[in-house]
Amino acid sequence: MKEINGKFYEEKKEHDFSELLEIVSVLRSPDGCEWDRAQTLISMKECIKNETEEVLTAIDNRDFENLKEELGDMLLQVLLSSQIASEEGLFKFEDVVQTLSEKLIRRHPHVFGDEMRPTTPEESLALWRKVKEIEKANKKSK
Numbered sequence: 604m605k606e607i608n609g610k611f612y613e614e615k616k617e618h619d620f621s622e623l624l625e626i627v628s629v630l631r632s633p634d635g636c637e638w639d640r641a642q643t644l645i646s647m648k649e650c651i652k653n654e655t656e657e658v659l660t661a662i663d664n665r666d667f668e669n670l671k672e673e674l675g676d677m678l679l680q681v682l683l684s685s686q687i688a689s690e691e692g693l694f695k696f697e698d699v700v701q702t703l704s705e706k707l708i709r710r711h712p713h714v715f716g717d718e719m720r721p722t723t724p725e726e727s728l729a730l731w732r733k734v735k736e737i738e739k740a741n742k743k744s745k
Contacts, residue, residue: 607634624696627682631690644687651680710734 604611607629612622630639642650654676661670685696710731712718721727 624682627679627686631683631686639683642683642687644684644691647680647684647687651677651684654680709738 604613608625610625612626612629618626630636633640654673658670658673658677661667661673681699682696685694685699689695708715712734713720713727713730718730721730
């Protein structure tokens with residue numbers, strides 16, 4: 604077992620999200636993995652596509668044990684892409700979290716705001732789409 608940054612990373616112990624972020628950072632560090640270090644946002648495109656297809660296949664096959672693993676692989680694509688973007692000074696993972704949180708709150712005014720609560724999934728989706736269209740129009744007018 605190798606000590607990295609004063610810590611031992613062990614496979615068979617409990618891990619949390621904070622440690623997962625550390626692990627991805629270690630993989631991209633000078634002492635990390637050559638493959639992980641070589642990745643770029645462009646090179647990640649094929650990985651993201653492949654992992655998405657594997658998630659869909661696991662769902663289609665109702666293979667939930669495999670789905671758990673494939674969702675982890677998909678999450679890795681998000682974390683690794685965010686780490687690369689951070690290294691390039693584009694944005695940090697925390698910015699992804701902030702942007703998603705804001706979007707979820709904004710697109711659910713019936714949950715987080717005063718909008719009348721839809722009674723069906725179809726009405727909820729229509730409201731989501733309505734808010735999304737407003738967002739697009741606001742972006743175009745800027």
